[in-house]
Amino acid sequence: MPTRSSSRPEDLLSSPDVLDTIIVAETPEGILLELRPAGLTARLYAFILDWIVRLAIIYAAAMLASFVGGLGIAFWILLLFALEWLYPVVFELLPSGSTPGKVAFGLKVVMDDGLPVTPAAALTRNVLRAADFLPFLYGFGVASMLSRRDSKRLGDIAAATLVVHHVPAAARIAPLDVPPVVPAKLLAPEDQAAVIALAARAPRLTPERLDELAALAAAVSGDAGGTGPQVTRRVLGVAQWFLGRRA
Amino acid sequence: MTPLAFEELYENEWAELETLLELLAGGRFGAPAPGEPESAARAAALYRRACEQLALARARAYPAYIVDRLERVTATAHRLIYHRREIDFARLRRFVAAAFPAAVRKHAAYVAVAAAVFLVPTIALGLAVYRSPELILSIVGPETVSGFEQMYSPTAASIGRTRDASTDWVMFAYYIRNNIGVAFQCFAGGLFAGIGSLFFLAYNGAFGGAVAGYLTARGLSSTFFPFVSTHSAFELTAIVLSGAAGLRIGRALFAPRDRTRVQALIEATRDAAVLLYGVSAMLVVAAAIEAFWSSAGWLPPSVKFGVAAACWTAVLCYFALQGTHAD
Numbered sequence: 415m416p417t418r419s420s421s422r423p424e425d426l427l428s429s430p431d432v433l434d435t436i437i438v439a440e441t442p443e444g445i446l447l448e449l450r451p452a453g454l455t456a457r458l459y460a461f462i463l464d465w466i467v468r469l470a471i472i473y474a475a476a477m478l479a480s481f482v483g484g485l486g487i488a489f490w491i492l493l494l495f496a497l498e499w500l501y502p503v504v505f506e507l508l509p510s511g512s513t514p515g516k517v518a519f520g521l522k523v524v525m526d527d528g529l530p531v532t533p534a535a536a537l538t539r540n541v542l543r544a545a546d547f548l549p550f551l552y553g554f555g556v557a558s559m560l561s562r563r564d565s566k567r568l569g570d571i572a573a574a575t576l577v578v579h580h581v582p583a584a585a586r587i588a589p590l591d592v593p594p595v596v597p598a599k600l601l602a603p604e605d606q607a608a609v610i611a612l613a614a615r616a617p618r619l620t621p622e623r624l625d626e627l628a629a630l631a632a633a634v635s636g637d638a639g640g641t642g643p644q645v646t647r648r649v650l651g652v653a654q655w656f657l658g659r660r661a
Numbered sequence: 662m663t664p665l666a667f668e669e670l671y672e673n674e675w676a677e678l679e680t681l682l683e684l685l686a687g688g689r690f691g692a693p694a695p696g697e698p699e700s701a702a703r704a705a706a707l708y709r710r711a712c713e714q715l716a717l718a719r720a721r722a723y724p725a726y727i728v729d730r731l732e733r734v735t736a737t738a739h740r741l742i743y744h745r746r747e748i749d750f751a752r753l754r755r756f757v758a759a760a761f762p763a764a765v766r767k768h769a770a771y772v773a774v775a776a777a778v779f780l781v782p783t784i785a786l787g788l789a790v791y792r793s794p795e796l797i798l799s800i801v802g803p804e805t806v807s808g809f810e811q812m813y814s815p816t817a818a819s820i821g822r823t824r825d826a827s828t829d830w831v832m833f834a835y836y837i838r839n840n841i842g843v844a845f846q847c848f849a850g851g852l853f854a855g856i857g858s859l860f861f862l863a864y865n866g867a868f869g870g871a872v873a874g875y876l877t878a879r880g881l882s883s884t885f886f887p888f889v890s891t892h893s894a895f896e897l898t899a900i901v902l903s904g905a906a907g908l909r910i911g912r913a914l915f916a917p918r919d920r921t922r923v924q925a926l927i928e929a930t931r932d933a934a935v936l937l938y939g940v941s942a943m944l945v946v947a948a949a950i951e952a953f954w955s956s957a958g959w960l961p962p963s964v965k966f967g968v969a970a971a972c973w974t975a976v977l978c979y980f981a982l983q984g985t986h987a988d
Contacts, residue, residue, distance in 0.1 A: 441739050443712040448732065484827020491834035498838075499845065509686070528736065530744050534934035541937065542930075544849035545857070568852055571923060572910065572930040583729060607722035610664070614724060657724065658663025 435563050437576065439528040447528045450579040451564040452521045454556065457577055464515035468497045499540065506536045520580040535573040542569035594659045595651030598636030606656045609634055613653035664723045671714055675734060678707040682737050708738040759984035761939040766980065768905055768936065771912070775904035779862045779897070783870035790874030797875040800868060806875065813876055813884045833952035840896060840944045844903035848937060855911020862904040869897075887962040888955045890969035894976045895947035899940045906933035906940070 437449045475493050479486035505513040511522040511530055523531045523539075531539075546555030546567045555567035564576060601609070609631055616624055621643070628649040629641035635648035662670075681704040715731040765772060790796045797806055843865060850857020876885045910929040917925035950972075955965070 441712070441735075442743075443709060443735075443739075445712045445715050445735055447736050447739065485830055488827065488830035488834040491831065491838055495834070495838035495841065499841065528739065530740055534931060534938075537937060538930050538934050541845045542849050542852060544846050545852040572852065572926050574927045574930075583726075583733065603720075603722035607724065610724045614726070656663070658665030658667075 435565070437526075437564055439526065441528075449524065449528055449576060450581060451566075452519075452577045452579050453565050454559045456519050456521060456579070457559070457565070460513070460515035460519045460521055462515070463518055464501070464513050467514055468501060472497060502540045503533075503536045506531050506540075507533060516577070521577055522580060523575055523577055526574045526576055531575055535575050539569040539573035539575050542572055545569070592647050592651045592654060594655040595635055595648050597634050597652045597655060599634065601634065601656075609649070609653045610656050613650050613657075616650060662721075664727055667714075667718070667721075667723060668727055674707055674710060674714075675730065678704060678711055678734055678738065681707065682734065682741060685741055686737070704738060705742060708735065708742065711735050711738070756935075756938065760935060762980050762983040764932070764935040764939070765902065765905075766985075768909055768932070771905040771908045772901065775858070775862055775901045775908055778859050779866040779901050779904065782863045782867035783873075785870065786867045787870035787874035787877075790871045791878045794875050794878040797871050800871045809872055809876065810879065810881070813881045813888065829952045829956065832956065833948050836948035836951050837945060840899075840948060841941060844900055844940050844944055847900060847904040848907045848933065848940075851907025851910040851933075852914070853911070854915045855908045858904045858907030858911055861907075862901070865900060883962065887960075887965040887969075890966060891972050892947045892951040892955050894969065894972035895943045895950065898976055898980075899943040899947060902936050902943075903940045906936040909933050909936075 435451050435453075437451055439447045439449055441447060472490075472494060475490050479490035482489075502513050505516075506523045509530075510517060511524060516522060523536070525531055525535060543555075546552055546558070546569055548554055552567075555569075558567050558571070559565045566576065570576060612627055612631065619627070625641060625643060625646050628646035631649050632638050632640050632645050634652045635645070637645045637648055681700050685701060685704060711731055712735055715728065715735055718728045718731055786796075786800070843861070847858050847861040847865070850859075850861050873885065873889075876882060910926060910933055913920075913925040913929035914922060920928065954960075954968075
């Protein structure tokens with residue numbers, strides 16, 4: 415999960431071997447925000463859910479309108495218009511930045527620089543749906559999303575918006591009940607981070623897999639070539655030491 | 662410095678910033694909370710420090726949860742600090758008083774092309790169908806034709822009848838949905854290098870022209886023209902403007918000049934959004950007039966033509982003159 419082997423995300427991105435689709439937006443303060451664009455599948459699910467929500471509203475309103483008559487029908491047509499064009503615009507401008515369907519699938523719409531979507535962008539990206547929809551069933555939109563790393567449809571390209579995944583917080587490293595172990599060799603910060611990341615993952619791995627992984631790093635505790643629960647405890651102990659725990 | 666020492670050193674700052682951000686985000690839609698300016702200034706200072714600490718944490722490859730927490734808190738702060746609140750009353754006033762007409766004048770060339778592409782088929786088809794009314798069948802089906810004939814027939818009294826209020830409201834809603842849909846289509850068509858916009862403009866122009874020519878040839882002009890003259894001041898101009906907005910983005914794709922194509926498209930879309938706001942507002946006005954004024958059959962045509970002339974003059978003067986002193 416959220417392991418970082420490099421301190422600079424832009425280095426990672428420029429490397430052709432990396433399959434990640436993370437997009438890095440730089441703030442005026444010079445820090446880099448990582449955005450994780452949502453792919454076709456996640457967005458399709460969200461779209462279908464939104465579509466069902468809208469359909470349900472329209473059917474419910476139609477039943478009410480048929481009781482009320484004249485003005486009810488006028489209201490119903492206006493509602494139809496609002497659901498067609500304004501539903502996504504209004505929801506995307508709320509602080510959550512997402513329609514109910516997107517909320518359900520952990521997606522939100524942001525600008526390319528990671529800021530909340532502006533009213534102009536929300537309007538244009540949704541009006542340009544009309545172009546994405548062509549020639550049929552969002553053909554151009556889907557083609558655009560599949561051919562781009564950032565999965566933008568045409569409306570997103572023009573409005574400079576991005577649909578991103580909401581990323582859950584990384585788990586805090588639980589203080590394992592292993593005593594800190596003084597490392598047997600000096601490690602570069604990146605390698606220290608890798609050992610610490612192993613400790614962070616430890617609670618989620620099966621003991622066997624943890625032993626296998628720890629065996630790879632056994633050199634740090636001076637147990638090169640060794641394997642088994644004892645070695646694993648010593649490697650995790652080194653991770654505690656790197657974190658800053660001292661006996 | 663070990664990760665734990667780093668965390669311990671700055672923990673208080675991060676916690677304070679997180680609390681402040683929650684407070685500031687909460688008061689976003691209401692009135693500013695008491696003490697908001699001070700806490701905002703404090704949050705900005707803490708945000709800058711958190712940015713430095715994040716850079717340090719990344720450079721020193723601190724564990725993911727520390728970097729993650731800093732990323733989260735800086736991202737939230739960044740969002741709050743740089744968020745543009747675009748909708749307020751002063752901005753709306755400025756939009757009507759200056760920004761919208763100025764945007765139309767700025768895009769005068771696109772508006773001229775869009776108007777030509779819309780009007781030439783209107784006039785050509787209007788004349789052609791007026792001369793030989795059977796040509797209308799090549800544009801619309803026979804049912805639609807007889808529908809139009811019924812709508813504007815003076816004997817059927819459909820237009821002369823005083824409709825009840827709810828019918829007016831139904832038509833209002835229908836016109837909004839229909840016309841804004843057409844306008845949005847004209848705009849979105851611009852994404853295909855402007856060709857879609859040109860097509861929808863010409864198509865809608867040809868359709869309107871053909872209907873007008875046909876009804877005139879059938880001797881129904883005395884009901885048709887009083888009906889359409891007033892709201893068309895808003896409706897036709899809005900359609901032309903949305904087509905112009907589409908042409909603006911089409912042009913950006915076709916000839917991006919010294920930008921990349923995507924960059925040119927983004928800038929064009931931002932420009933076009935201003936036109937799109939105005940177009941939507943104009944179409945709501947047009948729908949209201951069409952539903953509540955144009956359909957009022959008890960008004961003599963002379964009154965309607967008088968009001969129509971006033972509306973056309975007002976609309977054209979608005980675009981030509983409004984806000985010019987501020988330019």
